[in-house]
Amino acid sequence: MTDLGRRGLLGLGVVAALGACRPAESTGRAPTPKASPGAGDVRRDTAPLERRFTLLGRLSAAHWLDYPLGVDSRFSVPGPTDVRVVGIARLRAGKVAAIVKARRPAFRARVPNLVPHPLSGFMPPGATWVRSEAFDSEITRDAYDGAFYLDPDSDHVYFDTTNPTPAPGGGPS
Numbered sequence: 001m002t003d004l005g006r007r008g009l010l011g012l013g014v015v016a017a018l019g020a021c022r023p024a025e026s027t028g029r030a031p032t033p034k035a036s037p038g039a040g041d042v043r044r045d046t047a048p049l050e051r052r053f054t055l056l057g058r059l060s061a062a063h064w065l066d067y068p069l070g071v072d073s074r075f076s077v078p079g080p081t082d083v084r085v086v087g088i089a090r091l092r093a094g095k096v097a098a099i100v101k102a103r104r105p106a107f108r109a110r111v112p113n114l115v116p117h118p119l120s121g122f123m124p125p126g127a128t129w130v131r132s133e134a135f136d137s138e139i140t141r142d143a144y145d146g147a148f149y150l151d152p153d154s155d156h157v158y159f160d161t162t163n164p165t166p167a168p169g170g171g172p173s
Contacts, residue, residue, distance in 0.1 A: 041065055042118050049089060049159075051166040053148075055099075055139050056157055062089035063122040069162070086115075086160045088122050097152040099135070106132035112149045112158045127151040129158065141167065 043066065046059040053059075064087020100107050110131035115123065129149040140146045146161035 041067065043087075046089065049085075049087070052085075052161075052164040053139055053157075053159065054167040054169065056089075056091055056148075057095055058092055059089040059157075063087055063119055064089070064159075065116055065118065082162050084160070084162055085164050087119060088124075088156055088158045091155045091157060093155055096150045096155045096157065100130060100150060100152050103132060103135055106134040107150070108132070110149060112147075112160065114160070115158070123158070124151060124154040124156050126153075127156065128153055140164070 043064050044062055046062045049059055049062060049064065050056075064085065066083055066085045068081040069084050070082060107130040109129070111129050112123075129151050131147060131149045136146055136148055139148055140161070143165050144161060144163045146159060146164060149158040150156070151158075
């Protein structure tokens with residue numbers, strides 16, 4: 001074996017460091033989470049939503065998605081991941097009208113944007129959506145980001161949230 005010297009040793013260190021930086025080989029263990037959902041990912045259960053959005057009460061006809069944000073890069077760093085929870089659900093008859101009436105000055109006509117394609121077929125036709133940032137804050141308790149669009153005519157809510165946490169008590173009112 002020859003004497004590598006300082007430069008040779010430094011060169012070997014650089015080669016070793018570069019080799020450690022290449023993407024890992026697939027082990028077949030767990031699939032990489034998707035950046036955008038597909039039609040087969042639409043959920044219909046209401047209990048997880050009712051625990052998070054208690055002010056809405058009992059929900060029915062729910063169609064929603066939950067998926068991680070920002071993990072579609074093979075260079076993403078492992079660790080906490082933001083989760084988008086977005087969907088549409090029906091409230092009890094008259095509940096949306098009661099919510100809007102109680103807080104009328106705060107609500108303004110607003111149309112949801114960036115509705116994920118798998119949910120677009122579940123949006124009520126001709127909906128007259130209204131939204132209130134004060135109501136958003138009331139539902140989220142300022143613990144996470146969220147927007148809630150209400151349609152008094154069809155008793156639907158469209159929600160788009162990031163990292164929604166269960167409310168204290170965790171059940172609908």
